Amino acid sequence: MKKTTLLLLFVALSLSFSALGGKSYYDVLQVSKGASEEQIKRAYRKLALKYHPDKNPGNEEANKRFAEINNAYEALSDREKRSIYDRYGEEGLKQHSAGGGRGGGMNIQDIFNSFFGGGMPEEEEEKVVKGDDVIVDLDASLEDLYMGGSFKVWREKNVIKPAPGKRQCNCRNEVYHRQIAPGMFQQMTEQVCEQCPNVKFEREGYFITVDIEKGMRDGQEILFYEDGEPVIDGEPGDLKFRIRTATHERFRREGNDLHTTVTITLLQALVGFEKSMPHLDGHLVEIGSKGITEPKAVRKFKGEGMPIHASEKKGDLYVTYEVIFPSSLSEEQKGKIKAVLKS
Structure with a gap:
């Protein structure tokens, strides 16, 4: 018991210091995190047929995808491994295997043979009729894309x-x-x-919880496998929410960077100023200056941009300074300014 607790603690600590890179196993199989065992099996069968080396001779990219698909299926088809992966990620599975858990498993050919009996069915993939995919543009706020978020969406579709x-x-x-x-x-x-x-067909409606991950970008899709339009004697299509960044009143996003404009007075531009600006999650960014700030000057604040998806890193924040000039000056004011600037 003590050994298991220490192992899980080590995994949690190691994950907190490492960035998650690449696609998750769910992304590889093109299923949602809440997919059933049967949905995972069907997804694996379809992708394994598509990327099998016999169908893609000499295609290194297809061979790499085939290996990724089998690796993902081996983890997600085992309840214990899937539970560990959901909590601790791929590193957790490695530690589980190293600690004496059920590691190793079947190799790629074993997994494929368990589905297809060692043979390569010709054109079996094309025999399956599939319903239409449903693609919904999802206007996500910069706050949700910065911090992550989830919300419910009402969905209506035909049900057999x-x-x-x-x-x-x-x-x-x-x-x-x-x-x-x-x-x-x-x-x-x-x-x-x-x-x-x-x-x-009957029309039914229900709520779907859509999770937005930190740093997702325009065009990225949130997939709900087989939740598209159904078809008789076939597989339903998929439901896809496509990210579209909503306009923000203060910030403008360009890739992983944020841009904003701050207005200062002529006095502040000449003698310096102290100023802080609330970020998307409420923390304050110090944007003041002790020197002279020219009109249209741009300053970069490293690491204050958008989170980079599937990473612990962030982009940068660029602040453009607009200087407000007085609309008019009295003769006395003009004289004082001349005296100061001459000296």
Whole structure:
């Protein structure tokens, strides 16, 4: 018990000092973190067929993806490993294996053979009918993209329900030969269908919790596997929320950097000033200056930009200073300014 506690503590500490890089296992399999075991199996089957080396001879990138897919499936298909991965990430799995847990597992060929019996089914992937994907543009605030956040979205879609009667299903073309004369045969094609229970579409609505991760950028997608439009005798499409940064009143985002404009008086520009600015999460950034600040001057504040997605690093903050000049000066004021500047 003590050994296990120390191991988990070591994992947690090591993760706190290391940045998470690359895709997560869920991203590799193109499923959401809450995907069921059956959804994970289906996702693996589809991707393994697509990137199998036999279908991509000499394609190093496909071979690399195939290895990643098998590695992800090995972790997420095992309940114990998946639980450790969800809490401590990939490093946690390594420590679990090193500490005597169920490590090693099946190799890539073993995993693939467990699905396909050692063979490579020809064009099996293309036989599956899939419903339409639903893509929704999600206007995310800079605050949510800076700190991360989650919110509920109302979703309505067609749902397949039982209906009275029977219907034709699993239709296929069968080839047969018909004799048209002694010793002469003609090849014919006939569509053959089975009888299945009838179904119908009904519209249903429900709430979906959408999680925005720190540093996500425009165009990135949050995937809900098989939550798109359904299709009879096939797989549903996917639901994808596509990130779109909402306009902010103070900050403008460019990649991982933030830009803002601050207004100061002519006096502050000449003699210096102290000033702090609240950031997106409320912490204050000191943007004052002890020297002269020229109009349109730009200062960089390193590490005060947006979080870099899947990393502990941040971009930079660029502040442009606008100087307000007086609209008019009295003769006395002009004289004093001249005297100061001449000296």
